[in-house]
Amino acid sequence: MVFSITDPRSFRTVLPLYQHVRRIHPSASIPIILVGNKSDLLRARQVPADQGEALAAQLGGVYFEASARESHEGVQAAFLHLCQEVSRALGGTNGEKRKGGKTFVKENPRKCIPTSLINVLSPPFPNGEREGLQFIQS
């Protein structure tokens, strides 16, 4: 779930949205990460990092700050963590299994994610590239 650290209203929408998802899927194991976006706009910050951390903990997830601007700082770490959590929730391993249908993340080849999941989380662009991460098909 993503909000803007410059916009407290967006922060306040996170909990109701989460509760809405939980109402629809009351018993599902839903991996959650909370991302405070626009971390490059430090002077415009209106949501302190500790509030983000507290809310993420309340939701049972981890808090990241990221910027979608220029360097995409923090985006990759957040996305990678989410993939690992989803893989774990689906009963995947930490990358030890290397049978068919797995995709290895280039930056950390020990972590593997089912290819079907990658397609859901990060559909390829028409040219075959994916935003944020580079993947190697096994």
Ligand SMILES: Nc1nc2c(ncn2[C@@H]2O[C@H](COP(=O)(O)OP(=O)(O)OP(=O)(O)O)[C@@H](O)[C@H]2O)c(=O)[nH]1
């Ligand atoms: N500086 C900065 N600007 C960002 C970042 N992410 C998005 N923006 C800018 O914020 C504005 C809104 O971005 P959108 O991608 O339209 O996001 P949205 O959730 O639709 O935002 P709203 O239109 O405010 O509801 C755009 O001008 C983006 O360029 C970021 O990480 N840093």
